[in-house]
Amino acid sequence: MAKILVIDDEKSIRDALRDILEYEGYQVDEAKDGQEGLDMVLSAPYDVALCDIKMPKLEGLDVLLKAKEEGSVTQFVMVSAFGNVENAVEATKRGAFDFITKPPDLNRLLVTVRNAIEKANDVEVIKTLKKRVYKKNEIVGDSAPILKVKETIDRVAPTEARVLVTGPNGSGKEMVAKQIHEKSSRFKKKLIEVNCAAIPSELIESELFGHEKGAFTSAIKQRIGKFEQADGGTLFLDEIGDMSLSAQAKVLRALQEGKITRVGGEKEISINVRVLAATNKDLKKAIEEGEFREDLFHRLNVIPIHVPALKDRATDIPLLCDKFLQDVSEEYGDTQKSFSKEAMEHMMKLEWTGNVRELRNVVERLVIMCGETIQVDDVKLYAGMGI
């Protein structure tokens, strides 16, 4: 049942609104001034507040602003006296859902309340979805190296520092980059990812910097590159060790000068981008072999984060398995399965050359193929079938 709070200093109005709303089946509480209303909105989850504008102690507009400041998701419908409509309009500009005038017209009141409740439900749904996504992206593990990774993320995320994430395939480098972006002040803007290994070297410059129409034969129209797409946000250069030397030179210039030029273009375009990079290659060795620019390495490697191979943090395996059992059962809408003690001990001894990605695939395979409790023989049979 939807909960509605009526905030009004006139008892007759509170009584009238309560009668109407209770008759419609809503649960109604009352506050007799602005301050009491604010306290109640902040201490209980009301779907809708019907809030008078002119009140002693705290005016309606201030109740609204303070509630929003504190992150309240209650939808405010302002109730204004006839001569006070300007204030009500101002309130809707500042985040109130709508306003009605006194004395309230019954139909208009009920329609507005119903719409406000719908909006409140949408906001709740979005909030839980967001929490779920956040949980889905959570870095699982409490081994010493993973705790260090998480601590470094928390420290570095709010800064503008560039981060170079290293570690073997499937160890969680991309997850680290995503967390840094989500926990940074750039989180409302985009995180743009480029897999440098997947793009042919002759196309990487156009991919990163864009091109002007006619810059080369297949450039039939202008294209905005990843640096420009990430403006105000974060650019994640994955597999940076696979980037050609000529593209490296251009990336270096973009980082040094904060400017790029589209391929075939002349104009310099200023960009405000935080760059994160990742690689599974040994970049120091690549530098010695002349395959990676040392100056670019130093530009990118302001804060290094190393994600170790899974076999070097086997104590994380039970927690990761739990998380993946939960994810997979949610995905298939099944009850959650579990590992026998011996099965889990065996999981912890395996090599996991494909690291966490391989572990996730194996857990999914086991959930599909096995009974309620996954046994050690199941693990021997189904793990190590290739990732």
Ligand SMILES: Nc1ncnc2c1ncn2[C@@H]1O[C@H](COP(=O)(O)OP(=O)(O)OP(=O)(O)O)[C@@H](O)[C@H]1O
């Ligand atoms: N600590 C972790 N907790 C939960 N899930 C994880 C963790 N580490 C990795 N994963 C999951 O494992 C998979 C592989 O992770 P990710 O893509 O981040 O690895 P990567 O190192 O970037 O891989 P590649 O080197 O192939 O690009 C993803 O599905 C990711 O969600």
